[in-house]
Amino acid sequence: xxxxxxxxxxxxxxxxxxxxxxxxxxxxxxxxxxxxxxxxxxxxxxxxxxxxxxxxxxxxxxxxxxxxxxxxxxxxxxxxxxxxxxxxxxxxxxxxxxxxxxxxxxxxxxxxxxxxxxxxxxxxxxxxxxxxxxxxxxxxxxxxxxxxxxxxxxxxxxxxxxxxxxxxxxxxxxxxxxxxxxxxxxxxxxxxxxxxxxxxxxxxxxxxxxxxxxxxxxxxxxxxxxxxxxxxxxxxxxxxxxxxxxxxxxxxxxxxxxxxxxxxxxxxxxxxxxxxxxxxxxxxxxxxxxxxxxxxxxxxxxxxxxxxxxxxxx
Amino acid sequence: xxxxxxxxxxxxxxxxxxxxxxxxxxxxxxxxxxxxxxxxxxxxxxxxxxxxxxxxxxxxxxxxxxxxxxxxxxxxxxxxxxxxxxxxxxxxxxxxxxxxxxxxxxxxxxxxxxxxxxxxxxxxxxxxxxxxxxxxxxxxxxxxxxxxxxxxxxxxxxxxxxxxxxxxxxxxxxxxxxxxxxxxxxxxxxxxxxxxxxxxxxxxxxxxxxxxxxxxxxxxxxxxxxxxxxxxxxxxxxxxxxxxxxxxxxxxxxxxxxxxxxxxxxxxxxxxxxxxxxxxxxxxxxxxxxxxxxxxxxxxxxxxxxxxxxxxxxxxxxxxxxxxxxxxxxxxxxxxxxxxxxxxxxxxxxxxxxxxxxxxxxxxxxxxxxxxxxxxxxxxxxxxxxxxxxxxxxxxxxxxxxxxxxxxxxxxxxxxxxxxxxxxxxxxxxxxxxxxxxxxxxxxxxxxxxxxx
Numbered sequence: 001x002x003x004x005x006x007x008x009x010x011x012x013x014x015x016x017x018x019x020x021x022x023x024x025x026x027x028x029x030x031x032x033x034x035x036x037x038x039x040x041x042x043x044x045x046x047x048x049x050x051x052x053x054x055x056x057x058x059x060x061x062x063x064x065x066x067x068x069x070x071x072x073x074x075x076x077x078x079x080x081x082x083x084x085x086x087x088x089x090x091x092x093x094x095x096x097x098x099x100x101x102x103x104x105x106x107x108x109x110x111x112x113x114x115x116x117x118x119x120x121x122x123x124x125x126x127x128x129x130x131x132x133x134x135x136x137x138x139x140x141x142x143x144x145x146x147x148x149x150x151x152x153x154x155x156x157x158x159x160x161x162x163x164x165x166x167x168x169x170x171x172x173x174x175x176x177x178x179x180x181x182x183x184x185x186x187x188x189x190x191x192x193x194x195x196x197x198x199x200x201x202x203x204x205x206x207x208x209x210x211x212x213x214x215x216x217x218x219x220x221x222x223x224x225x226x227x228x229x230x231x232x233x234x235x236x237x238x239x240x241x242x243x244x245x246x247x248x249x250x251x252x253x254x255x256x257x258x259x260x261x262x263x264x265x266x267x268x269x270x271x272x273x274x275x276x277x278x279x280x281x282x283x284x285x286x287x288x289x290x291x292x293x294x295x296x297x298x299x300x301x302x303x304x305x306x307x308x309x310x311x312x313x314x
Numbered sequence: 315x316x317x318x319x320x321x322x323x324x325x326x327x328x329x330x331x332x333x334x335x336x337x338x339x340x341x342x343x344x345x346x347x348x349x350x351x352x353x354x355x356x357x358x359x360x361x362x363x364x365x366x367x368x369x370x371x372x373x374x375x376x377x378x379x380x381x382x383x384x385x386x387x388x389x390x391x392x393x394x395x396x397x398x399x400x401x402x403x404x405x406x407x408x409x410x411x412x413x414x415x416x417x418x419x420x421x422x423x424x425x426x427x428x429x430x431x432x433x434x435x436x437x438x439x440x441x442x443x444x445x446x447x448x449x450x451x452x453x454x455x456x457x458x459x460x461x462x463x464x465x466x467x468x469x470x471x472x473x474x475x476x477x478x479x480x481x482x483x484x485x486x487x488x489x490x491x492x493x494x495x496x497x498x499x500x501x502x503x504x505x506x507x508x509x510x511x512x513x514x515x516x517x518x519x520x521x522x523x524x525x526x527x528x529x530x531x532x533x534x535x536x537x538x539x540x541x542x543x544x545x546x547x548x549x550x551x552x553x554x555x556x557x558x559x560x561x562x563x564x565x566x567x568x569x570x571x572x573x574x575x576x577x578x579x580x581x582x583x584x585x586x587x588x589x590x591x592x593x594x595x596x597x598x599x600x601x602x603x604x605x606x607x608x609x610x611x612x613x614x615x616x617x618x619x620x621x622x623x624x625x626x627x628x629x630x631x632x633x634x635x636x637x638x639x640x641x642x643x644x645x646x647x648x649x650x651x652x653x654x655x656x657x658x659x660x661x662x663x664x665x666x667x668x669x670x671x672x673x674x675x676x677x678x679x680x681x682x683x684x685x686x687x688x689x690x691x692x693x694x695x696x697x698x699x700x701x702x703x704x705x706x707x708x709x710x711x712x713x714x715x716x717x718x719x720x721x722x723x724x725x726x727x728x729x730x731x732x733x734x735x736x737x738x739x740x741x742x743x744x745x746x747x748x749x750x751x752x753x754x755x756x757x758x759x760x761x762x763x764x765x766x767x
Contacts, residue, residue: 092375100699112698125546127456128449147445148368148438150378151456155547159697163378163438166369189367190438254548295708296366 055136056224057197057259058238059208060247061111062231064265065218068097068109070278071270072215078111079283081213082195087177089168089187090285094160094195095210097280106274108266111219113210114139114160114195115250115258122152122161131192137259138197140181146191153192157254161194169289197221197259207232216270324742327589331734332488334584338731349724356717359710360435368438370710376703377693381711382436385718387561387685388568389429390463390540392678395569396422396470397533398601401526409747410597412740413589417580418573419474420735424725425572426467428718433459435714455546458539466529466536473525475504479518480739483508537565544688550627551620551692560612567605568681571674574598576726578671580735589741592666599670602677603659610652630695634702640691643683651680 069076076097088094095113102108116139123131123139130145131152153161168187177185182199198208202221206212211219211232222229222238229238241247247261266274363370373380399418403411434440450457482505489498508514541561544552554560574595581590620628635644655673662669694703707715729735 096698098699110699121548125454125456127451127454127460128445129451130445130449145442145445145449146439147442149433149436149456150438151454151543153375153378154544154549154693157548157697159376162375163368165371165373165438166367192438294369295372296362296370296710298709300362300366300370 054225055202057116057136057138057202058222058224058229059113059116059197059260060220060222060229060238060241060263061260062218062220062245062263062265062269063108063110064263064267065216065269066097066109066111066214066265067216067267067270067272068099068278068280069215070109070276070280071267071272073281074215075281075283076109076111077213077215078210078219081209083283083285085209086183087170087174087185087187088285089162089164089170089193090289092162092193093283094162094193099280102266102274104274106266107276108274109280110250110262111210112158112160112250113197113260115158115256115260116197118257118259119255121155121157121256125151125155127151134182134199136199136202138182138199138202139194140196140199141184141192141194142181143179143184143188143191143193146188148190148192150192157251157256158258161192163192164189169287171287323745324738327736327738327742327745328484330585330588331736331738332485335485335731335734342727342731346724346727349720349727352720353717353724356714356720359713359717363435363710363714364440368436370708372706372708372711374703374705376696377690377705379436379689379693380705381686381707381715382432384682384686384689385715386429386432386436387540387689388682389425389432389718389722390536391561391565391568391681391685392572393422393425393429393466393470393569394533394537394562394565395425395573396420396473397529398566398569399573399598400473401529401533404522404526405530408597409744410594412744413586413736414573414577414594414598415477415740416474416733416735416737417576419470419477420726420729421569421572421576422470423467423474424722424729426463426470427725428722430463430467432718455539455542459543462532462536462539466532469525469529469532473522473529476518476522476525477737477740478733479505479508480510481734481737482506483510484738485734534562537562544692549692549697550625550631550695551688554616554620556612556616560609560616563605563608563612564681564684567602567609568678570598570602570605571677571681574602574670574674575678578667578674580730584730584735586736589736595667595670599659599673602670602674603656606652606656606659606677610656613648613652627695627697630702631691634691634694635687640687644687647680647684647687650676651684 074080078095079093079097082088082095083093086094095111098110098112099107100110116137118137120131120133120139123133126132127149128145128147130143130147131139131141134140148163150163153159153163164187167189170186174186177183179185179188180200182196182203184193184196187193198206198210201208207230208219208221211221214231217231217233220229220231220236220241222236224238227238229236229241242261245263247263249258249261251258266272267276371380371382396419399411400415400422404415434443437443446457446460450460452458482501486498486501486505489495489501538558538561541557545554545557547553577590577594577598580586617632621632624632634640655677658669658673658676690705694705696702
């Protein structure tokens, strides 16, 4: 009835609609490749989507082999590789090498990525579902959705989440990267960020950067479904490997079910003694920057005199 | 209007309450200007924070929450004043409440509004706050907060407005001479055609009664879920089953202290000595003392149960609180916020009102500090093998905090110039009831008040 009032017959209406759609389709056709563009860089692995399987990614860190890179007198190479490949903002160490105490007063080094917990407290508390498990069990963050409430950071019992307190200071090439939750580069101001198990590498069938970066081959990545893991050199049967080496998970009693297992040790495979006094060397950010320690003063545009150095903030 | 036997009382009441609405002293304008300046400065600080991000605060990856959330918990806590005084006392027919209810309800509305702003200021991406609406998931305790607080704000606004209607009608009738003025129009709009008919009165009483009953569980839920944001995590000090009630009692505790302070201020400035008497302060101080002891009990239980077992992280926290860097503030809270106020309230020597007001001020300062101690030291405890975290608020955080308190006072100052700060009709009615015990009994039994005299 409405059509008649506007002097438009059904036939005319259909004709015009189809015509408009045709014109629209022609005009919008250049957008097709843009819309079809994959969210991640095209890679060889993408060519065979038929082989897509659900993974159960698991990391094993052999502490017998981890000497905190003190024997080669370098900063922790896993952290360093991670920082440089992901343009990790200054002050954050997505995989951090802690020096923890042994029973008798000696120490061991403990590389700590995000544990990608199966019962992840961070995922449970997120108010906007910005942090979630992907189908392979990796905990990811969508930085386009995160509102920066930091409830996940409060919930994480391992302090493995970091916040971009200001505009991250990144090298210019970081801006060329195409953002995706599996490759969160460039980092977004005001959002939470963390290790994502190098999901972008795993997707391409490559090893995570810390696994590749470790000169001692202490870090294994594997798939519990396939029951296989590798450190880039040897390939092991995962379940047997865990059993035979008395694997444990950090703070197992919390029930978070981390996907990262530790094999106890203190770097003995490379001759490190428990009472070795050498500390891990500090990692560095090749592109420099002030980090997140500099605070704006009362008149912040009058740089640099009005910015203050805040000590002791981690 | 009805002719009243106690017309004398009512006349005095109206003139005392309504005079400040038309006359403002120079001091008032000076205060408003000063408060506006503080709020403006806080706004500037917020702009700096928007521009440079949260790095302009003292927070870091270890202590990732700071003063904003302390203020949030504090203001939401204060907001419980309104509920307790108004709703609980109304439900229990405590007649002495009438001169106090309006102020208490106002504290609620203002405190929630300012409290609810704090987490938004604290967001890394305040521009994405609408994500909570479109992507919100109810598994997150933050969503519980939002639902609870918005319900509480809505409920308290209605609960503040309903008893205002007869007073609005009074203002409208008084302004009838200048029927064209904007003021008259606003008051007539707000009076929604109130003519004080028995039917209208019945409906109003009923509506207020329903709201009073509804708002009590909402209020309790609010502070419960505020605590759940913390106790749904595994942090030392927060990982506690008693946190819900601990926060609720803390809120009622600081809420009563706030209403006593507000009462004392308005009593002094507006010369309300006839209506707000020593009896009100004394009655409220009994409630204050009760909640003080409850809070003391819960605090004791909370620290004893974790201190007895000394789990590593809890041990670190207790050391930090009781012996370490935060020890001064912790013992200030215990002595200055619990012990000293209890002594001030219990031992009746000197002037009652002064004693109670000093106790209330101490309590509110100590409770702000206590909220700081609940939040920050728990976050300072390292969960991984590293040093304790540090937190020193920056000028931005202090400015925004100052602005929040200034805004609280400012809204009060402005409200007190537009609306009567004491519920005139309720006080007048209560006065009549006190005159005639027969009527009082009728009302308390829920029977309609006979229109006689």
